[in-house]
Amino acid sequence: LDVEQLARIQFAVTIAFHFFFPSISIGLAALIVILETMRVRNVRGRAETYDRAASFWTRIFALTFAVGVATGIVMEFQFGTNWAEYSTFVGDIFGAPLAAEGILAFFLESTFLGVLLFGRDRLGSRVRWFAALMVSVGTLLSAVWIIIANSWMQTPAGFEVIDGRARLTDFFAAALNDSTIPRYLHTVAAALTAGAFVALGVSAWYVLRRRHLSVARAVLPVALVMAFIGAGGMFATGDISAKQVAVTQPAKFAGIMGIYSTASGVPMTLWALPPTQDPAALPQGPEIQVARLLSFMTFGDWNAPIQGLEEFPAPDWPPVAISFLTYHNMVLLGTLMLLVMAFGAYYLWQRTIFRRPFWLRAAVLATPLPIIAIQLGWATAEVGRQPWIVYGVMRTADGVSRVVPAEQVALSLGLLVGMYVLLGSVWLFLMRRELGHGPAPSPEGADEAGLDELPRREPALRPDPTAA
Amino acid sequence: MAENDFLQAAWFLLVGVLLAGYAVLDGFDLGVGMQHLVTARTDEERRILMNSIGPVWDGNEVWLITAGGALFAAFPKVYATTFSGFYLAMMLILAALILRAVSMEFRSKAEGRRWRAAWDVAFSAGSVVPAILFGVAIGNVMRGIPLDANGDYAGTFAGLLSPFALAVGLLSASIFLAQGSAWLMLKTEGAVAGRARRAAVAGIAAALVLWVVVTVWSRAEAPGLWDAFGGILPWAAPVVAAAGLGAAGLAVRANRAGLAFLGTSSAIAGMMATLGLGLWPELVPAREAGEPLTVAATASSDLTLTVMLIVAIVGMPLVIAYTTWVYRAFRGKVRIDEHSY
Numbered sequence: 001l002d003v004e005q006l007a008r009i010q011f012a013v014t015i016a017f018h019f020f021f022p023s024i025s026i027g028l029a030a031l032i033v034i035l036e037t038m039r040v041r042n043v044r045g046r047a048e049t050y051d052r053a054a055s056f057w058t059r060i061f062a063l064t065f066a067v068g069v070a071t072g073i074v075m076e077f078q079f080g081t082n083w084a085e086y087s088t089f090v091g092d093i094f095g096a097p098l099a100a101e102g103i104l105a106f107f108l109e110s111t112f113l114g115v116l117l118f119g120r121d122r123l124g125s126r127v128r129w130f131a132a133l134m135v136s137v138g139t140l141l142s143a144v145w146i147i148i149a150n151s152w153m154q155t156p157a158g159f160e161v162i163d164g165r166a167r168l169t170d171f172f173a174a175a176l177n178d179s180t181i182p183r184y185l186h187t188v189a190a191a192l193t194a195g196a197f198v199a200l201g202v203s204a205w206y207v208l209r210r211r212h213l214s215v216a217r218a219v220l221p222v223a224l225v226m227a228f229i230g231a232g233g234m235f236a237t238g239d240i241s242a243k244q245v246a247v248t249q250p251a252k253f254a255g256i257m258g259i260y261s262t263a264s265g266v267p268m269t270l271w272a273l274p275p276t277q278d279p280a281a282l283p284q285g286p287e288i289q290v291a292r293l294l295s296f297m298t299f300g301d302w303n304a305p306i307q308g309l310e311e312f313p314a315p316d317w318p319p320v321a322i323s324f325l326t327y328h329n330m331v332l333l334g335t336l337m338l339l340v341m342a343f344g345a346y347y348l349w350q351r352t353i354f355r356r357p358f359w360l361r362a363a364v365l366a367t368p369l370p371i372i373a374i375q376l377g378w379a380t381a382e383v384g385r386q387p388w389i390v391y392g393v394m395r396t397a398d399g400v401s402r403v404v405p406a407e408q409v410a411l412s413l414g415l416l417v418g419m420y421v422l423l424g425s426v427w428l429f430l431m432r433r434e435l436g437h438g439p440a441p442s443p444e445g446a447d448e449a450g451l452d453e454l455p456r457r458e459p460a461l462r463p464d465p466t467a468a
Numbered sequence: 469m470a471e472n473d474f475l476q477a478a479w480f481l482l483v484g485v486l487l488a489g490y491a492v493l494d495g496f497d498l499g500v501g502m503q504h505l506v507t508a509r510t511d512e513e514r515r516i517l518m519n520s521i522g523p524v525w526d527g528n529e530v531w532l533i534t535a536g537g538a539l540f541a542a543f544p545k546v547y548a549t550t551f552s553g554f555y556l557a558m559m560l561i562l563a564a565l566i567l568r569a570v571s572m573e574f575r576s577k578a579e580g581r582r583w584r585a586a587w588d589v590a591f592s593a594g595s596v597v598p599a600i601l602f603g604v605a606i607g608n609v610m611r612g613i614p615l616d617a618n619g620d621y622a623g624t625f626a627g628l629l630s631p632f633a634l635a636v637g638l639l640s641a642s643i644f645l646a647q648g649s650a651w652l653m654l655k656t657e658g659a660v661a662g663r664a665r666r667a668a669v670a671g672i673a674a675a676l677v678l679w680v681v682v683t684v685w686s687r688a689e690a691p692g693l694w695d696a697f698g699g700i701l702p703w704a705a706p707v708v709a710a711a712g713l714g715a716a717g718l719a720v721r722a723n724r725a726g727l728a729f730l731g732t733s734s735a736i737a738g739m740m741a742t743l744g745l746g747l748w749p750e751l752v753p754a755r756e757a758g759e760p761l762t763v764a765a766t767a768s769s770d771l772t773l774t775v776m777l778i779v780a781i782v783g784m785p786l787v788i789a790y791t792t793w794v795y796r797a798f799r800g801k802v803r804i805d806e807h808s809y
């Protein structure tokens with residue numbers, strides 16, 4: 001393994017591990033704001049329940065956020081440590097959103113998280129609500145700047161290259177490049193969904209186990225509505241994103257969709273063996289396709305032509321098998337998620353949700369699906385961009401630090417992987433513990449109220465024979 | 469390109485302010501962590517130490533993240549050269565900061581004695597390592613580093629560990645120890661406050677000695693830095709540093725925690741200002757070989773610096789306002805409640 005490969009592995013491991021945590025915490029932060037609002041407004045006279053619910057989910061949020069913060073610093077520093085050539089080339093444009101993230105977002109979320117966590121008893125009820133709001137706003141603003149930075153790598157704009165360095169010429173063109181808004185919407189929809197699925201799965205599990213019922217039953221409908229809207233929103237925003245990729249990153253689009261030859265009326269592949277880098281060795285196997293659908297979905301015309309990989313020189317192809325597989329599995333998971341949530345929304349509307357043990361079990365099992373889909377989606381975006389680090393402008397191979405020896409990268413990779421394994425295991429262990437403990441104990445009778453709405457573990461009680 | 473001197477100088481100053489802000493604020497977090505195993509002995513005491521920084525340490529660390537981002541944005545080549553040149557040291561700092569960040573949260577979530585002892589060690593090590601390495605990095609920047617024709621680091625890892633750089637590392641660790649001790653005197657009572665007071669004496673004395681040593685030694689190791697001190701005015705910075713240290717020493721004797729904290733904070737700010745004055749107009753002097761990385765040669769375009777200046781002018785007053793509010797909201801001695809670490 002050479003320096004470039006090691007640096008690529010280190011970056012991939014770091015971003016994959018890091019992104020796991022913000023993708024949950026962005027959604028949980030929004031959920032906490034909703035719960036805090038319901039507490040402050042004393043919805044249905046259950047301020048006490050929403051208080052315990054918000055407090056419980058804030059503890060889960062804090063645990064997740066801590067790991068996200070810790071691993072996020074590596075993200076910001078490793079551009080300089082491992083990708084020094086890239087950093088020098090793009091600093092004029094790429095550094096600014098990272099600095100702005102700190103000033104306009106990260107200070108906000110970090111400072112107010114301290115207030116939210118430590119000020120519960122010390123500061124007023126409205127202050128707590130406000131702190132929750134600021135934390136959530138901070139997470140959403142953070143995402144703005146990170147997506148601006150990453151989108152510029154996907155569809156660079158508003159710059160010119162002078163003396164081997166990219167120079168900003170138009171701030172708004174660079175910040176609001178072709179992919180910024182589609183990718184922001186899609187990423188945030190996905191993150192909101194991920195947080196909602198976690199809260200939903202945990203609440204459904206409590207309901208099935210008949211534990212912490214007052215809190216579980218207060219959170220479940222909120223999380224379900226959020227998860228349903230989020231899952232739908234992922235398809236709507238994914239559609240916008242795919243159309244943008246087709247227009248602005250055609251080679252990436254061809255790789256993701258597994259299209260070799262340019263044609264009109266291109267079918268959408270639902271299932272196929274993954275493509276290969278070698279057009280002469282195309283996989284021969286069963287395929288499930290919907291005729292002309294890809295052309296229609298992409299350009300609104302059943303006969304629209306779509307460029308295949310043959311249009312591009314082979315060195316400019318992304319790794320097609322990974323792009324294709326990550327994308328298609330992401331869509332598959334998204335479909336599954338929307339299906340589960342559509343049933344859930346129907347049951348909620350019917351007011352039978354707590355009497356659907358089968359659905360509740362499905363919701364528990366579905367808990368990690370958005371998180372996995374997010375990992376696949378981010379891999380699609382980043383792997384699909386290859387071989388470019390800045391699409392069409394700079395190759396990834398040219399961005400790596402020249403002065404760092406391979407042994408040092410190998411050493412740091414070992415160190416970081418060790419840290420991530422430790423952090424990941426401890427996080428899982430503590431999550432299990434916290435979820436096992438659950439929210440603060442309910443006041444007398446709160447959990448029993450309305451118990452007949454719950455799914456029954458045994459057949460409904462037989463009528464009392466002595467009554468007759 | 470017509471480059472604007474004012475913008476470049478403003479960003480040199482702003483990066484310096486962000487770094488100094490980090491050193492003052494996270495400096496006391498690191499200083500608390502460094503003495504965690506010594507100053508706090510029982511579980512209750514260790515919880516008090518962690519909770520003394522609990523509501524604020526995360527916001528304090530953002531000063532470092534923002535300084536890193538600002539350096540990347542304003543002087544990309546400097547960010548690239550130092551971060552890749554100091555590779556292993558950076559990775560050690562990152563690993564340490566990760567450990568420190570999670571150790572407080574993780575420790576509080578389970579009760580086992582060995583569990584808590586393990587995270588106590590992680591918290592302490594995660595504070596000691598960055599406290600020393602930040603100084604070592606500054607020591608290397610002061611001496612200058614060998615640079616190749618491309619402006620990249622041309623030395624080795626061992627080359628970063630010169631006696632002078634290590635002395636600056638000890639200086640930064642001592643001043644952070646003093647800063648953290650003054651913070652603990654403010655936030656704690658009884659036996660813990662007493663031990664923190666003794667740690668403050670040790671930290672201030674060590675910082676004073678090391679500062680004099682480093683300053684005298686820098687005549688030989690970093691003579692270029694002295695050029696700025698021909699006139700009277702620049703001497704204000706080291707005078708502030710000396711006065712801060714002296715005032716902190718007297719305040720600790722008189723058991724005036726607030727004054728002591730103000731003194732150590734001024735000392736840190738004065739030392740950072742001294743460094744900045746010495747470096748200008750370079751950011752990384754060259755040693756033995758190569759051209760130095762100057763402000764003018766490495767600055768980003770005027771447009772980028774302008775946009776970022778607007779962001780900073782709009783954003784930083786807000787940050788300072790709500791940060792001040794939070795510190796006021798949590799003023800007073802630490803009280804442990806059910807929401808504490």
